Amino acid sequence: MDSNLNNLKDYEFNFSEVIEYAKKHKVSIVGIQLPEGLRRMQNVLAERVKCELGCEVIISTEPCVGACDIADEEFLNLGADILLHFGHSKIPCLSKTSLPVFYIECRSNMDVENVVNDSLNKFVNGEKVGILTTVQHVHKVNEISNILSKGKLTPIVSKGDCRIAYPAQVLGCNFSTAREEIKNGADSFLFVGSGYFHPLGVAISTKRKVIVADPYSNEVKEIDGVNNEIVNKIMRQRFGAIAKAKDAKSFAILVGTKKGQSRLGCALELKRMIEKHSFQVFLYSVGRIEPEYLRYYNEDAIVSTLCPRVAIDDFSRFNKPILTPIELQILLEEKDWNEFAFDEII
Amino acid sequence: MDSNLNNLKDYEFNFSEVIEYAKKHKVSIVGIQLPEGLRRMQNVLAERVKCELGCEVIISTEPCVGACDIADEEFLNLGADILLHFGHSKIPCLSKTSLPVFYIECRSNMDVENVVNDSLNKFVNGEKVGILTTVQHVHKVNEISNILSKGKLTPIVSKGDCRIAYPAQVLGCNFSTAREEIKNGADSFLFVGSGYFHPLGVAISTKRKVIVADPYSNEVKEIDGVNNEIVNKIMRQRFGAIAKAKDAKSFAILVGTKKGQSRLGCALELKRMIEKHSFQVFLYSVGRIEPEYLRYYNEDAIVSTLCPRVAIDDFSRFNKPILTPIELQILLEEKDWNEFAFDEII
Known part of the structure; x- marks a missing residue:
């Protein structure tokens, strides 16, 4: 061929x-x-x-x-x-x-050697480092492991739950690999890839340090799961959305029609939770989310059970607060504020 | 209940x-x-x-x-x-x-009696009038027939092809009922309903006079299928689109994924026709059409086999000419300009 x-x-x-x-x-x-x-x-x-x-x-x-x-x-x-x-x-x-x-x-085909080498000084000797990456780079996991070993670190590579295809892989909707690596002894993480969404989700979900080695920009960045500028910014946005929804008397729950984003069970559970608090609630099916399609909604706040990124990445496109399932639970005081995490489909 | x-x-x-x-x-x-x-x-x-x-x-x-x-x-x-x-x-x-x-x-529930009575003087005594309407008013067809009969006109009510559920009904994508009524002797048409799309399509498709009786505005309008201001405006727009596509060297053909708009056979036929003329052509599947999704298209012109209204109603939302199958045939000189008609799914 x-x-x-x-x-x-x-x-x-x-x-x-x-x-x-x-x-x-x-x-x-x-x-x-x-x-x-x-x-x-x-x-x-x-x-x-x-x-x-x-x-x-x-x-x-x-x-x-x-x-x-x-x-x-x-x-x-x-x-x-x-x-x-x-x-x-x-x-x-x-x-x-x-x-x-x-x-x-x-x-x-992007070379990862240099940027991973550059990341070594962000860890201390003997630190157990969980390797995380996206599918574009999963074929480099052995190479990354070897560089960490040579740098006197202990690489940890694990495979997450049934949504994950490859060892060390994370998805925007699933950080199970990181949790598996913690179980296997990881103290912190090295994420190889671009974009902030995956490492941020891992940092917030695990509250551990995540070092980002970006082979496209050749930059190394540190994300501290507890105290970090980007984490704080996102957290303020999310807590702002929850606060804005505090006076809501009615809720729209979005259910995804995309095969891998469909969580009717979760939606029905949230619906019952809202009804228990005596608020009004309607269920809406959504394929691709477009804020203009929500213009007929009379509800005060929206809860999305679709792709977890919708509420986080697209929040500014909506004129109403849009919450993830965990955030609704915090709003209704079914969960505590310190239980905040990025929504995941698991 | x-x-x-x-x-x-x-x-x-x-x-x-x-x-x-x-x-x-x-x-x-x-x-x-x-x-x-x-x-x-x-x-x-x-x-x-x-x-x-x-x-x-x-x-x-x-x-x-x-x-x-x-x-x-x-x-x-x-x-x-x-x-x-x-x-x-x-x-x-x-x-x-x-x-x-x-x-x-x-x-x-809108009353149709007054506006249909008002329309009678648009016809001459004994004229055979095909009754057309949309589903909202099909239960009034007998009443409309009676008013026409009392007004010394001969009402013609027919049922179109297998896309049509009720006698006298027309769809935005199907004017077969009008053609059936012509076969049954209709000289002209009375369309009861609002909006210009249906009566315009009938006028252009049949080249007969269409009287519009709008029960919402209580207005009676005449659309002459050959010489009329609205018909001329639409015809200028459509011929403009064809002219604009005249220099196209490459075409994108859109195939609908909505069950009732899916015309792959038609799309493949158009593709072969374009290839016969030695132009480049790609097929694209489309659910809901959004001009922004077409921003990656390199082709010079677009041919839509989706809902016939896309090319006609939405033409100004596209930065490229968008043609119906019939219009492509006119462009490629496989059909003559005077064979122009609104696209239909039949």
């Missing part, structure tokens, strides 16, 4: 399994789903898939936020034979799909 | 079939889907359904454009037992759904 298909700029894709499947089965229509970060490659990828598999290719235009957001049913209805889902690893406990889905992970 | 459930302000809803079903089956979770026009009643309706059926109710937040846009699969995945789809009549040829769907039509 065309080696260019595997290697597009800074990324590597593994197509071999798809080619093998296509050879065995008649594949005439293939769906493609990509996250925003890979959209600029969508036509190149579509063209290559078409040439390799000799099929019609349909690219999904809907925003795709993760492997929780699989367009299998849409593509089945469109008559596609298979779906290629780019850029995310499979969520093992969500493996049942309506048509064969191939997860074409996207591996970064 | 509570008579208020049936009668909310100016509308009537028929719940009897649902109540009967709920009594026979165990219904614990019920989904509700409404068009924008009924959103302001969503909480009242949800509360009433909950009281009547003794169940949990989940309201869908996604915009709903018609009975082509049934959220059956989303609600099945959410664990709902039935879906109540408000405000649209069933599309008979789309009756297969993943869970039981009840179409709670919404009948307007």
Whole structure:
């Protein structure tokens, strides 16, 4: 096969399994789903898939936020034979799909050696360091372990719960790997990757130190789970949202229709909790959240059981306080303020 | 049952079939889907359904454009037992759904007598007048017929193709009833309802005179299918879009993922037509169309096989020309300019 298909700029894709499947089965229509970060490659990828598999290719235009957001049913209805889902690893406990889905992970070629070496002086000799990263870098975990060992640290690598595909991997909605690493002795964490959401979630969830080594910017940053500028900023925002919802007499609970974000059980539990406090509550199903769709809501506050990032990342797009399940529990005094954590789907 | 459930302000809803079903089956979770026009009643309706059926109710937040846009699969995945789809009549040829769907039509109580009487002088004695209306007023067709007969006109009432549920009914995507009425002798049409889209589509599609009797504004308007200000304005816009796409070297074809808007066969046919002319073409699947999702498209022009109204009503929201299938055929000179018509799903 065309080696260019595997290697597009800074990324590597593994197509071999798809080619093998296509050879065995008649594949005439293939769906493609990509996250925003890979959209600029969508036509190149579509063209290559078409040439390799000799099929019609349909690219999904809907925003795709993760492997929780699989367009299998849409593509089945469109008559596609298979779906290629780019850029995310499979969520093992969500493996049942309506048509064969191939997860074409996207591996970064970015060098991690220098930035991990630079991070060593943030730890003390002999410190047990839990390694954490995102799917783009999971193939570098052995290399990272070796650098830590050479730097007189003890690397800890664990695998989280059934939403996690690889050792050391964390998702925006799941920090179970970090908790597993603590069980296995980790004192602190090294997160290799970009963005603040994952390490921040880990820091708040575990209250341990998280060192961030970003191979894109070559920067090393420290996030202290208890006292840190970014943690404090987010905490102020979240506590502000809870305070703003304090006078709410009615609540809208959002239930996700995306396969991997659907938590009806949790929503019904929250509903009963709200009713117990004699407030009014309505349930709403939501695919992709758009603040404009909520303009007909009369409720005073919104509780989202969708992707945990909605309340945290998108809070400024809403004109009403939007809370996570844990935050509602704090509001209703069913939980204590010091039990605050990022919402997770576990 | 509570008579208020049936009668909310100016509308009537028929719940009897649902109540009967709920009594026979165990219904614990019920989904509700409404068009924008009924959103302001969503909480009242949800509360009433909950009281009547003794169940949990989940309201869908996604915009709903018609009975082509049934959220059956989303609600099945959410664990709902039935879906109540408000405000649209069933599309008979789309009756297969993943869970039981009840179409709670919404009948307007608006008086039509005066405005239909006012329209009589727009016709000449003995003229054969095809009656057309939307689902809100189909229960008034007999009354309208009688007024026309008394006014010395011959009313023609016909039923269109398999997308049409009631005699005299037209949809925004289907004017087959009008063509059927022409076959049955209609010289011209009386459209009872509001909005310009339906009568305009009929006028352009049939090139006959359409008289609009709007019971909301009590206004009577005439749309001449060949020479009329609104028709001319729309025609200029559409021909402008075709002209703007004249230099396109690449095309994006949009395929709908909504059950009743999905026309992959049509899309593939258009793709082959474009390829025959040696232009580049990519297929994209689209649920709800949002111009911002098209920002990654490199193509020069867009062809929509979704809801026919997208290209016509939303053209100003796109920074690229967006054409219907017929308009692409005109562009590629596969059809003549005078064959222009509103796109229909038939």
